[in-house]
Amino acid sequence: MGLEDVLRGLKGFPERLGLDLGDPGDRFKWFIASLLFAKRISYRIAEETFRRFVEEGLTTPSRIVEAGWGRLVEVLDSGGYVRYDFSTASNLLEAARKLLDEYGGDVDRIHELASDGRDLERRLMEFKGFGPTAVNIFLRELRDVWRKADPTPSRLAVEAAERLRLRDVKRFESKLVLLNLEYCKRKRCDVCPVRSHCTEPSRAG
Structure with missing residues (x-):
């Protein structure tokens, strides 16, 4: 996938x-x-x-x-x-x-x-x-609801996107933040759902 x-x-x-x-x-x-x-x-x-x-x-x-x-x-x-x-x-x-x-x-x-x-x-x-x-x-979370909602992506999202070599940070920002908090920061790479796509699975966090 x-x-x-x-x-x-x-x-x-x-x-x-x-x-x-x-x-x-x-x-x-x-x-x-x-x-x-x-x-x-x-x-x-x-x-x-x-x-x-x-x-x-x-x-x-x-x-x-x-x-x-x-x-x-x-x-x-x-x-x-x-x-x-x-x-x-x-x-x-x-x-x-x-x-x-x-x-x-x-x-x-x-x-x-x-x-x-x-x-x-x-x-x-x-x-x-x-x-x-x-x-x-x-x-x-309101980018698709409020036309003027377009904040600069957070550091947590950018960090995760860089590890995944993902360019479209805004589209997946919430998911990226959650991945960083739940897996990268807690060094739970072994159970991360995107481990196979990560460029540094053992060093994240």
Whole structure:
């Protein structure tokens, strides 16, 4: 099987979370998830914490604001997001309020009002907790949904693409990041699904 076929068969982060980014409601959920993934914390903890938010029904800006800071901390802790629970609860609360106040609670309005890709990234970085890493995570999955979404590929994706001699980094960015985190960084080359295509399977990581 060719490399691109293997990559297409892998689940990206939104798929792992059961999200369909063609659904406006799921785009806000991905907004939440992106903020969680952006911290220096295990992506598995971020995934588990996001699932706790879904279980608690905290998947709209208004529900997050209604929950309040203390409840958000509890949900973050229940998912194992303990290291950044206080700051992340504050960021989520402020981001939800800003989205309600300035964009009517509609995450798609950020894209609609942006003049171009750079302005889109600038608008996102005005949200508390959304630095360059969160913006990249959020927008890379929306390239096929939002016309102006076209962030510079992340270092993790570029590293994996170089090992695989893959030119089309943007198209497979999410899969490349996941491969780097799950296999390269953890030196699990022996079970990597793209091992046969890697130029340095024993040295990656």
